[in-house]
Amino acid sequence: MSRPPRPAATPGVADADGPAGARRPDRGPELTVLRLARPYLRRLVGAGLLATATEFAGLALMATATWLLMTAAGQPPLDRLTVAIVAVRALAVSRGVLRYTERLAGHDAVLRLVTDVRTRVFATLAARRGAPPRSGDALSRLVSDVEAVQDLLLRVLVPGAAAGLVSVLAVGLAALVAPAAALALAAGLLLAGVALPALATTLTRRAAAELAPLRGALAADAVDLTHGAADLAAFGATGAALDTAGRRARRLARLERRLAVRGFAVDAAGVLVAGLTAGAVVLVALRAGVDGVLVGVLAVGTLAAVEIALGLVGAARQWTGLRTGLARVAQLLTDAPDTAQPETSADARPVPTVAPDVRFDGVGVRYRAGAPAALAAFDLDLPAGRRVAVVGPSGAGKSTLAALLTGAVRADDGRVTLGGREVSAYPPDELPRLVGGLLAEAYVFHATVRENLLLGRPDADEPALYAATDAAGLTEWVRAQPDGWDTVVGEEGGQLSGGQRQRLALARALLAAPGVLVLDEPTEGLDPAAADEVLATTLAAVPAGHSVLLISHRLSGLAALDEIVVLAAGRIVQRGRHAELVTTAGWYREQWTLQQAAEHGYLAVSG
């Protein structure tokens, strides 16, 4: 496998990786993310109103049931109770129905929004193909960060708004009975719904911010201690490593205990507030001469209303835990205003019909002063529709060519032009539409098969996905998975075999369909028969008019290419078509013979 050459330009994505390094977006991360919720505002407001209705039905149920019980104790005629009996039943049933529809409406809106956010995040990452690679951990975190957007709406904003509205309604209704009691209720609700959530946030914010990185570090310790056990033992470092991990585990346990104690304290304060508010409301109502039954209704209603308002404490806690993830997502989206707009994003990217002509003119690359040239006096014409293979021994400079084309490396001598314009003159977001493909050590994301593929072309429909996986020979595997396209492939594609990972990366490159398709060792990790088949189907799947630069150490399957360039120590040593090169003495014929012998045996070669 070719090593990825050192990138020349370093547009930063790494700063969005961690909480410490994350530059804060201009506005709050919540606002940045919620801007994306605009198309779903009506659905979200609907879900919020349903949540309010659910809570209100619960409150009304408690109040009506109290009135019913207290009035029934006086044994009035049954017809005085009929309406209340029917109301209790209706409220009990409607509360369940409302809760169900609220969940349905909320999840419908939020899942649509999250799909949007995820597509934009992936499109942003795709548009930064020239940027330094992000760590697997950071990418995985980004995938789960997107889930924070879901929680922000479902666990914070919708229930928070419902609790706020029901509190206002409860105060309004209490005011109809006794305005002074309503004031006491309002004070209690403010304590439960504003002061306590603020206190909970203040008490837990610092510890919560420390908790997530600490958990990550401990998880990394666990992996190091198990995977690196042999090396630690070999260097006599097991004890020290265990000590470090032990210290971290103890610190984590201390923090979690502290958080739990503070959480219980706030919860206890909530119960106290509920009791005191109910007591105050009862006293004030009695003083105001309110009827005994109504005082009872006010007391129970107060307890129910304060409990609903206390839901804001839970929402505040959730919000504290979500902020870091939200900040990372917002950071990524604000850094890439282009990809945040569907009209200009990769979604709307048309498949180019004709490739730009590519020319390498006397190109030389030297990675370090004094080091031998990775590429010297390299000339190549790759007009639209031409397919060229570059072969040669390890370290010959093949991947450097790919890096020059994608703008990851700049030529020290000569010129690399696309459509007559120097590669370095293209804006970074324009280049990937023209040149791209399967580069060295392609990264497979901890996401679903579909999401990994859509990174190549976010607007690809199902037939396009099938066409790409057919060519890469992955369709059968996808069909065999219970979750099909939605199969999660694990961290760095860890739940796939090496061959399946390669096929997935290849299918993604084919789906992207840039005008100039660069394929750096596309059949790496496949057995010879599969490699031949995949190379043939891949080349057949490249649209007419698109060019191909194929980098390969395997010489099998190159007969269909228009030209083969043999590189050695950065210089062209042979060029021609396969049929010519196998009959000419030189590196190509030698390697061809060796590879055929290794793959098919000497008899097949001589026969």
Ligand SMILES: Nc1ncnc2c1ncn2[C@@H]1O[C@H](COP(=O)(O)OP(=O)(O)OP(=O)(O)O)[C@@H](O)[C@H]1O
């Ligand atoms: N990022 C880098 N920093 C320094 N030297 C590099 C870098 N990338 C490549 N080189 C050097 O440039 C030369 C060409 O490397 P390149 O990766 O282009 O070769 P290759 O033909 O693709 O090799 P392989 O088939 O082994 O992947 C090698 O000598 C290599 O050591």
